[in-house]
Ligand code: HEC
């Protein structure tokens with residue numbers, strides 16, 4: 001061997017090692033399938049592979065990936081034109097865009113700017129409009145696909161993440177992940193925004209039952225009669241003393257009458273002694289017979305007989321009103337959460353018994369779902385795999401697992417991310433950490449009466465971003481560190497035990513979270529108003545407690561916010577980083593806006609000197625805070 005080849009060989013090995021290390025550390029070699037779309041003839045499946053920043057093409061005759069092509073950023077959603085000539089890929093964060101690619105060659109055809117962290121692109125039936133959910137600026141972009149430009153941006157509720165158009169092309173249903181109101185007054189629930197496609201405005205917001213949060217999936221039935229929405233139904237009004245019988249979190253599907261745009265019923269997907277945690281994507285079979293739901297927490301696919309479910313709802317209601325009439329006790333048992341529904345169905349854990357089948361999948365983290373004929377394809381985020389569930393047999397389903405790439409060793413961060421989203425780390429599979437901390441450890445917007453600080457004093461869920469850098473943990477600081485809070489969460493909220501190694505992996509995952517850029521920034525910089533607000537921040541003495549790069553001195557104060565038995569209590573100064581994303585505010589989530597924190601809930605100037613500020617100064621200050 002000549003010297004130069006030996007040297008080249010060594011260099012190649014060093015390069016290979018370096019690549020291995022960086023890939024291992026940053027997890028750049030995972031695929032993370034996050035969205036699926038099938039072509040109309042059912043020949044191939046396009047798979048958005050988030051962390052690999054690419055789209056893979058799975059040949060459905062071969063059950064094999066035949067091609068991949070890169071996209072400019074982590075892809076979050078896919079839509080395919082009916083003639084199969086254009087693939088729309090949503091990607092990016094603050095500068096979100098739709099990347100338009102030629103599906104066969106992967107060639108880039110166009111890039112269209114949209115809003116913050118776009119996802120769930122959906123085409124109108126004629127293909128002339130593309131609708132995109134901008135999940136972190138609470139809007140929906142409407143794109144004219146012929147002229148390739150955005151023609152409208154419609155404000156919806158909070159964190160839109162799922163959308164579907166009715167077959168008559170009249171309504172766009174948009175599912176919002178989080179409640180948008182205060183957490184201390186009900187109903188606290190996320191909404192479905194119904195957009196009139198002709199006027200491009202929200203016609204009605206359908207409020208899901210009290211405690212609905214973590215909405216992920218939405219699908220219109222093939223005949224256009226119903227809209228199915230997957231979400232959690234959280235029992236946040238009771239203390240978190242046990243998990244049995246869905247005491248803390250239950251997992252649900254809501255059925256909406258598409259023509260009337262009204263909620264029909266909410267049905268639980270759990271069983272009496274085993275939860276079906278973290279329902280994610282929803283799809284119907286083409287004949288409308290089955291409703292398919294992925295469960296990202298318990299690694300399953302639910303198959304529900306739609307007609308049997310609707311019949312059961314009808315006969316249950318008839319029986320309920322008959323019983324109520326004969327006992328003279330009003331309209332029947334109340335749902336009991338202050339919502340409008342008088343049905344007791346949302347409390348019945350065995351409602352779907354006998355009409356729903358739970359199919360255990362091979363991989364971990366089933367999220368995206370697409371149905372082609374009688375086959376459901378489920379993308380398993382953490383194991384880089386697809387499970388195909390064949391429903392074409394009369395009395396059984398068959399599953400086939402398809403690997404999208406070689407098996408990889410998991411880094412601690414990746415493993416922690418998987419465990420955080422895993423309901424196997426919970427007694428009876430009712431919930432994962434992500435049930436209350438849904439979007440990468442951010443809060444669910446609910447108040448929970450956890451037991452760490454006594455009973456009867458609910459607290460608003462905290463964001464876990466920077467939790468490890470800002471001790472103590474919990475708003476009252478009852479845990480010295482976030483590490484302690486993670487272990488307490490596993491023991492006392494999940495009622496589980498796990499090896500220390502797993503808890504440490506969750507720490508690593510949470511430490512790896514990065515703040516998303518504020519939508520209030522203009523080209524990455526403070527706006528004029530926010531710049532003025534920065535001065536007000538000093539003047540009003542906010543920085544005496546909210547100081548340093550994370551805007552907290554890590555100390556506790558009584559800022560006059562404590563109410564009832566918490567009057568005079570000191571709370572840990574929270575970081576203000578990403579506060580634009582974590583409403584509602586204060587320990588009990590009573591404030592919906594930053595302005596409310598500074599005015600309505602600061603009457604005595606105990607929380608900064610705000611009473612002498614002019615309205616403009618308050619606006620500027622709020623703008624500055626929201627820009628962090
Ligand atoms: C039932 C809902 C719920 C579940 C499930 C849940 N949490 Fe929490 N978590 C909360 C609430 C509410 C708070 C804030 C409570 C407070 O401040 O007193 C919180 C706070 C935390 C904090 C402290 C953050 C800080 O900066 O102070 C950590 C860390 C945490 N949770 C981790 C986890 C982990 C890990 C899991 C899964 C093992 C988990 N949580 C499951 C509701 C939940």
Ligand code: HEC
Nearest residue numbers: 540541542545557561571572573574585586587607608609
């Ligand atoms: C004396 C220390 C102190 C000062 C001064 C102070 N804060 Fe705070 N801040 C806190 C504490 C403690 C909390 C938690 C209060 C609670 O949860 O009820 C808090 C909460 C907040 C929150 C809510 C965060 C959330 O996630 O719920 C915002 C926003 C905020 N402060 C902004 C400001 C601004 C703006 C000023 C200046 C006008 C200011 N603070 C002055 C200590 C302080």
